[in-house]
Amino acid sequence: MKLFQLNTILALVVFSFSGTGVLGQETVPEKERGLWVARQIDQEDQGFVNQVSEATMTLRNKQGQESTRRMTIKSLEVDGDGDKSLTIFSSPRDVKGTAFLSFTHALEPDDQWLFLPALKRVKRISSNNKSGPFMGSEFAYEDISSQELEKYSYEYIREEVVLGSEGHVIERVPVDPKSGYTKQVVWVDGANWRIGKIEFYDRKGEKLKTLTFNDYKQYPNKKWRSNRMEMTNHQSGKSTQLIWSDIKFEQDLTERDFDQNALKRAR
């Protein structure tokens, strides 16, 4: 599995030197077109250096009752490995000061630590629970963790207009058997490689959730970010809205701002 992945990645690296854009797209063999699209999304996101943003999640149940979670999320791009991220909760108020540190890896398990402010305790936790809900929301841990290319295998479905421009629909299958999904269908626009929508299929192969990306905005470093994501669970009738605000790139952050000491200082 690993070898096969490496081969396809190598093929793509070679390919990406031979040119991009419409011309390149036509030269991609049909069976590698899905991976090619995923590669474009990944490359488009590279070079963000680091990002700091405020996130507000609004959880809505079937009866329409709402509850809120607020957090600050800092992430750091790491050369040759997955991103590092630090999430600091400020609401609900009883979890205020709780902080979560994650070092993502492409195929190895992620390294994760949790800071519990009441005991001032840093606890290493298992990253195995990918399919579990994040803070009681409709987002699973695997939905919010860094989307490394190697985490899925890809298949091209069709061309379709996405976010107002000619785009693509691809299917991606999680490599990790611990994933809560059998597949995800991803809609991407072909001009800026922004994801418009993802449909998630559960372990039984039934449609579980739909995530839409809205209010895209381009930042001074040319990166596009959706400022409002809506996750709807078709089976439970619950939904979660994720609003991003105050997004900042290329801040004065180093690896030292993403270690266990930083976890203890997090506010």
Add this chain to the structure above:
Amino acid sequence: MLTFQKIVILCLACWSLATTVVCGEFSGELSFETRGYFHEGAHENNDRVDLSIILQPEYVVAWDEDRKVFTFEPFVRYSSLDKERSHVDIRELSFLGSWELIELRVGISKVFWGVTESQHLVDVINQTDLVESPDGEDKLGQPMINIAYVNEFGNFEIFLLPYFRERTFSGIDGRFRGSPVVNMENASYLSGSGNNHLDAAFRWSHYIDELDWALSYFEGTDREPRLYKNADGTALEPVYGLARQASLEIQYTVSDWLLKAEVLSKHSDLHGNYWATVTGFEYTFANVHRGMDVGFLYEYLYDDRKELAGSGLDNATFLGSRVALNDENGFELLVGSIIDHQTGRINNAFLESTRRINENWKWTLESNFLVSPKSGSFLEQVKRDDYLQASLSFFW
């Protein structure tokens, strides 16, 4: 002479200087707690209801991307049952700063060491605030200077602890006490410098892939006093000696398993030379149904002083289970019990459960049953102190 008051005043002065420059954030917790005991106590401590109000505000000033943080966190409990349990403390009044390879912590603060759940064997920096809870998880603020050097080989830390905090004990009307009552006013020290002995510690912590570990060394005032009867036999008086200890903590995190061990080797003026361990695991069935996690905990507790340890935990097994619904209200339940290997009986069993009501409110249920504590242990003296506690907390 350094006193706790002087340290507090000094820290407050620095803190107020800093807060004039940057604006901070005010938050905190206010709890209303009702604890009902099932029986009258064994030592004429017969009242069965303890109503408490606990206030723990926090003021934090952070700047430079959270690399510099000032924290002030006082603590107040009023207990209707026990005037010794009604107490005030400063949990945190500290500056925490980070530079390229250095982390510095100065002031009154709290530091946690350890990986296990049933007992915090190696956690030595802060004194136990025993009146808060018999599980010993609550700690008093400790004045300290803590410097960490951080590099690719891990964290290398030095702790200088200039002032010693004495353990809190229940008063005459309080529960979780033996007989006679402990008179905290008459604490004494074997060391000539009393509570001003400069205690120190060194710690190296690091991780590689799934393995996290820490090696620590501590030398100074033993956090655990020995209790001696006074001349007329009406009270116990705490005596604090000196101690040296080395400890190791290790955790291996692999798929759904957390394998944990804490090992302590201690040389104490008053408790002799001994070693002790807590070794075990936690296994979690993740997302079994609608996001629910069910975990199982097993820990083996050993203390080579045997019965002399007095805790009743010298050769015992801890079994526990944790259920987290991971729903919007964050419902959690933890049940556990400690079984003695010698008697084959359950020492005690406990339950803790919490659920959020809304953004600001939360309830907690807690219970502890001293089922059949080992004879001669401290738990035997408090075996009539089974309780059920409900609390309602407001967070802002």
